Amino acid sequence: MSIVIYVESQQGTIKKAGFEIASYGRAMADATGQKLVAVVFNQEDASSLNTYGVDLIYSVSTPHPNFEVEGFATTLAAIVQQENATLVALSATANGRYLGPILAVKTSAAFFSNVVALPSSYEPIKVKRSCFTNKAFNLTTSAAPCSVLCLNSNAFGLHEKISTSEIKEFTYQAGNSTLAVTGVDQATNKVTIADADIVVSGGRGLKGPEHWHLIEDLAEVLGAATACSKPVSDMGWRPHSEHVGQTGKPVASNLYIAIGVSGAIQHLAGVSASKVKVVINIDPEAPFFKAADYGVVGDAFEVVPQLIEKLKARL
Amino acid sequence: MNILVCISNVPDTTSKINFQNDNTAFDTNGVQFIINPNDEFGLTRAIWLQQKNAATVTVVTVGDASCEPILRKCLAIGADKAVRINAEPTDGFAVAKELAAHCQATSYDVIFTGRESIDYNGGMVGGMLATLLGIPYVANCIHLDIEGKAAQVQREIDGGKESLRSDLPIILGAQKGLVEESELIIPNMRGIMQARQKPLEVVEGVQATAQTSIEQFEKPAPKGAVKLVDAGDLDTLIELLQNEAKVL
Ligand SMILES: Cc1cc2nc3c(=O)[nH]c(=O)nc-3n(C[C@H](O)[C@H](O)[C@H](O)COP(=O)(O)OP(=O)(O)OC[C@H]3O[C@@H](n4cnc5c(N)ncnc54)[C@H](O)[C@@H]3O)c2cc1C
Ligand SMILES: Nc1ncnc2c1ncn2[C@@H]1O[C@H](COP(=O)(O)O)[C@@H](O)[C@H]1O
Numbered sequence: 001m002s003i004v005i006y007v008e009s010q011q012g013t014i015k016k017a018g019f020e021i022a023s024y025g026r027a028m029a030d031a032t033g034q035k036l037v038a039v040v041f042n043q044e045d046a047s048s049l050n051t052y053g054v055d056l057i058y059s060v061s062t063p064h065p066n067f068e069v070e071g072f073a074t075t076l077a078a079i080v081q082q083e084n085a086t087l088v089a090l091s092a093t094a095n096g097r098y099l100g101p102i103l104a105v106k107t108s109a110a111f112f113s114n115v116v117a118l119p120s121s122y123e124p125i126k127v128k129r130s131c132f133t134n135k136a137f138n139l140t141t142s143a144a145p146c147s148v149l150c151l152n153s154n155a156f157g158l159h160e161k162i163s164t165s166e167i168k169e170f171t172y173q174a175g176n177s178t179l180a181v182t183g184v185d186q187a188t189n190k191v192t193i194a195d196a197d198i199v200v201s202g203g204r205g206l207k208g209p210e211h212w213h214l215i216e217d218l219a220e221v222l223g224a225a226t227a228c229s230k231p232v233s234d235m236g237w238r239p240h241s242e243h244v245g246q247t248g249k250p251v252a253s254n255l256y257i258a259i260g261v262s263g264a265i266q267h268l269a270g271v272s273a274s275k276v277k278v279v280i281n282i283d284p285e286a287p288f289f290k291a292a293d294y295g296v297v298g299d300a301f302e303v304v305p306q307l308i309e310k311l312k313a314r315l
Numbered sequence: 316m317n318i319l320v321c322i323s324n325v326p327d328t329t330s331k332i333n334f335q336n337d338n339t340a341f342d343t344n345g346v347q348f349i350i351n352p353n354d355e356f357g358l359t360r361a362i363w364l365q366q367k368n369a370a371t372v373t374v375v376t377v378g379d380a381s382c383e384p385i386l387r388k389c390l391a392i393g394a395d396k397a398v399r400i401n402a403e404p405t406d407g408f409a410v411a412k413e414l415a416a417h418c419q420a421t422s423y424d425v426i427f428t429g430r431e432s433i434d435y436n437g438g439m440v441g442g443m444l445a446t447l448l449g450i451p452y453v454a455n456c457i458h459l460d461i462e463g464k465a466a467q468v469q470r471e472i473d474g475g476k477e478s479l480r481s482d483l484p485i486i487l488g489a490q491k492g493l494v495e496e497s498e499l500i501i502p503n504m505r506g507i508m509q510a511r512q513k514p515l516e517v518v519e520g521v522q523a524t525a526q527t528s529i530e531q532f533e534k535p536a537p538k539g540a541v542k543l544v545d546a547g548d549l550d551t552l553i554e555l556l557q558n559e560a561k562v563l
Contacts, residue, residue: 066477067472067477069452070451073446093473094454094455094470094471094472094473095472095473097438097454098442098454098455098470100439100442101407101437101438101439101440101441101442101443101446102442102443102445102446102452104408104439104443105408105411105442105443105446105447106446109526110408110526110527111407111408111439111443111526111527113407113435113436113437113438113439114436114437126530128533130436131434131435131436131532132326132332132433132434132435132436133433133436134535135332135534135535136332136334136532136533136534136535137532137533137535138529138531138532138533139529139530139531139533140527140528140529140530141527141528141529141530142526142527142528144526144527177451178451178481178482179451179453179479179480179481179485180479180480181477181478181479182478182479182480183477184472184475184477184478185475185476185478186472186473186475186477187474187475188474190474192473192474193473194473194474195473195474197562198562222563230496233491234495234496240457240471240491240492241471243491246328246433247328247352247353247433247491248491255556255560255562255563265328265329266328266329269328272535275560275562276556276560276562279541289541289543290538290541291538292541293539293541293542294541294542294543294552294555294560295541295542295543295544296543296544296545296546296549296552297543297546298546302546303546303549306549307549307552307553310550310553311553314553315563
């Protein structure tokens, strides 16, 4: 029996989330004495997975370079069946969250979203998950013979373990769907909120889109992604894709810097999985100070330019 | 054209989350329930199709009688009819099974779910329902055009968007962007009055069995106090982030 993981890559490069899921899979394989099988799509060189303890790699080439949910799920389901897998893991990226429930139905598996830790038990499976957008956690169990676990970003981290994995080709199975990708519009040079170690976020306190260079410049020195509060995106100061919080994107970065964001309950819920939170706000009573690790009470228009200069000199 | 909008009844975003019975159940005391915000985007988009393409819009929820106020609200927003499937929404899979049984009995051209429910954040019902029905699903849907028997859609991906096309029927996971926040339909007095006359049908569920169950809830550990750094001493902040938090 094996543990099967879906390792996500983009433009031929394995994503950090892919190495995290390999680390997670390795830990489950060690705990259960099973083989760790990784599945990669359109990945010419998957040897970097050897650093994360993978035993066998199935390399799949697809006719189109895009992610295609039906084909990926059908192919993965075939591998899960061939390997007689009882545990399948994938990352909670946009594609992973899309794929997981579909794969679960195809393999008659139980689906666990928002997984934040290794299973605390394997027979029966018991897993800790976040719920109510990080306002709580729960321990979920299932009696199904197979489980698909969708691991939240940064919840497990990277754990190296050198292995020598065998690589086998596996034939892509397109599945039958009338759904077809007709175009992809993706910035390749920008750090995304999902992948970022650091996220710099701006709120209504920045007063207008014309001041966003403060957020962008700070993000640039830190190699960070940019984000914003809901009203900022609702007013069209920033694109919706940057809206974080309970009704926007979740943030689980190592460092989250909130500037001119008051810290409303819906905002905090969505960003609380970040490990370290820094808040810069002119109002010492802003609720965000109660949820932050470090804080600066001050005017963003004075503090942020200074911070950028100091970081440029030091980093 | 027949449109179905799946509605999840969720605690208001400002709710304090508490548990009862030894932390085995969510405590609904004092909690106000609302239409799942992602479902509101789907519902508004459906109403536009009703107005432009003369579509019939049905809303459905799997749950007990306590869900009826939000179904009435959907009718006030403009849905033509509401269906409550009388079953406990034990997990996402069971909900998808109940919805699938309904969709097999009545056929729909477009089915909206939300990107996720803001209570359990499963993000699973749409994809599961689609797979059970053998039709396509598009998650995180931010744009929809319907031309004849085909749909052109866009979904948000990490760092951008993707365009797709598909034949109908299709299931779409709605989120902000499909409709702007400012375009959401707020029920007016006339809508509320009309809603009283519209059908709210209650059907028995098929007793789908859940695949997962929650054994225990837990709240996050309380947070330590914030360390404040003087605005004139940002070097200290940088040093703390480098040496204490080790995140730079
Ligand atoms: C159903 C629902 C869902 C929601 N979902 C989300 C969500 O997902 N994400 C989200 O973010 N919000 C969400 N909200 C909105 C949320 O309730 C708040 O309204 C919002 O987060 C506030 O945004 P803000 O902090 O940018 O603005 P404000 O609350 O206006 O705060 C601005 C802050 O900037 C500070 N400030 C002003 N001037 C300066 C200066 N010169 N320097 C430094 N600081 C300054 C002020 O002290 C203030 O704290 C939701 C609301 C509802 C009802
Ligand atoms: N009990 C329910 N009844 C009807 N639709 C539901 C129910 N629960 C979830 N859904 C739909 O499925 C979407 C995703 O929910 P979830 O998978 O629970 O995050 C929601 O936005 C709803 O559209």
